Amino acid sequence: MSYIEKYESKITTFDYFAIDFDQKNIFLNSEKLPLGYISNCIANLSKDVDTNLLIHSGKINQHWQKLKLDGYSRNLFMDILTDINKMIDYMQSLEPFKYFDIIKSRTAVSKLFNDAALDDYEYLLKHLKIDYGTTDKNKIAKLEEIENKSKTAENILRAYSYIGVDTANFGTMIINYVENFINEDSRQKDNIAKFTCDFFENEEVQINLAASNPLAMIMDGFNLKPIQSTVPTIKIENGKYKIIRRMYFSRMMDFFVTEFFEALLQGHYIWKCGICNKYFLMTTAHKQIYCSTVNKEYGVPCSYVAKHPEITKRKMKKQRKSDSPYYVLWNKRYNSIRKNKSLGKYSEAVSAKAKKIIDEKFEKAQFDFEYAENCYEDEMNLEKIYEEATKN
Secondary structure: OOOOEEHHHOOEOOOOEEEEEOOOEEEEOOEEEEOOHHHHHHHHOOHHHHHHHHHHHHHHHHHHHHHHHHOOOHHHHHHHHHHHHHHHHHHOOOOOHHHOOHHHHHHHHHHHHOHHHHHHHHHHHHOOOOOOOOOOHHHHHHHHHHHHHHHHHHHHHHHHHHHHHHHHHHHHHHHHHHHHHOOOOOOOHHHHHHHHHHHHHOHHHHHHHHOOOOOOOOOOOOOOOOOOEEEEEEEEEOOEEEEEEEEEEOOHHHHHHHHHHHHHHOOOEEEEOOOOOOEEEEOOOOOOOOOOOEEOOOOEEHHHHHHOHHHHOOOOOOOOHHHOHHHHHHHHHHHHHHHHHHOOOOOHHHHHHHHHHHHHHHHHHHHOHHHHHHOHHHHOOHHHHHHHHOOO
16 A cells, blocks of 8 residues: 555546646656646647537537436447547647547547446446345445446546537637737736736636637536645656655646646746747746747748848847847856856866857857757756766
């Protein structure tokens, strides 16, 4: 028996999943993602994706309603298995759903809706009335096990029927939030908190969120009171023990809202790029106004496009050098190198060499866009910098 969970023991299926939180990140399955990343993904989903998710989960919801009205039938459960697998097929390549455990999700659904499971449910229906005084104990145990399995199957059915409407409703909220927030002058934590409070207390916003999807009422739409279970968890990292916050969710909306507010707590927020109009995640109070990913139309990052009016044939609003995410990372490494030198951890020669290395990498990121997007952050790892600086 274990009184505390370990990091490796979590499950991350679409119907019931554990998400680990530390101060700045979440751990979804085996991926470490910055707080706010999931919210940003939902904001950038296209209308076609939202529509397809609604269609898939709408079919599953129809099955659920039919089950509640007419009760169990073998054909109904076979249709449920088919339609949930079709939904998983669609979701497995989408951000952020691709980070969930696709194989375990399929396995869980199969165990509860395959032929053997259907045989069990039909056996249960024939023995609903149990005489605990005369019925064999083994038979009672079997019936109770099947009953628990049938309840789990219904929970899975419910979870998949919610995913589409949860994604659509949360996406509507995020877009409304960001479109209003980009008019704010300050991006400090206190201003983000005040804006968030005013936004969600606005009656017009509340009405719009309630009406964001026709199914919002019967599906219990956007809700600022997420339900989750928190359990004590230990993560061992580089030989050191660390206590993290593990939360279990059985509905996507609860996870979306929790991640969104955990991000705001750390000052992580979403902004809209002034060139490509896509949303991007900011983890500092810097006033970056253009994203740093490569713009497919121009073949260079939007932040580069903004500095070269000849590309778009129009003059763009200037963004300070200090608001570039490449500069932000360079500045962090520079301050760490300076601090380590003052503490005597590294010699003046090693520190000077480390400073030269980060300067070169920062300069390369200014013109080598593929390097900036795919390699820069990894190569600016402080341990790697010192490893390179201490080589003969």
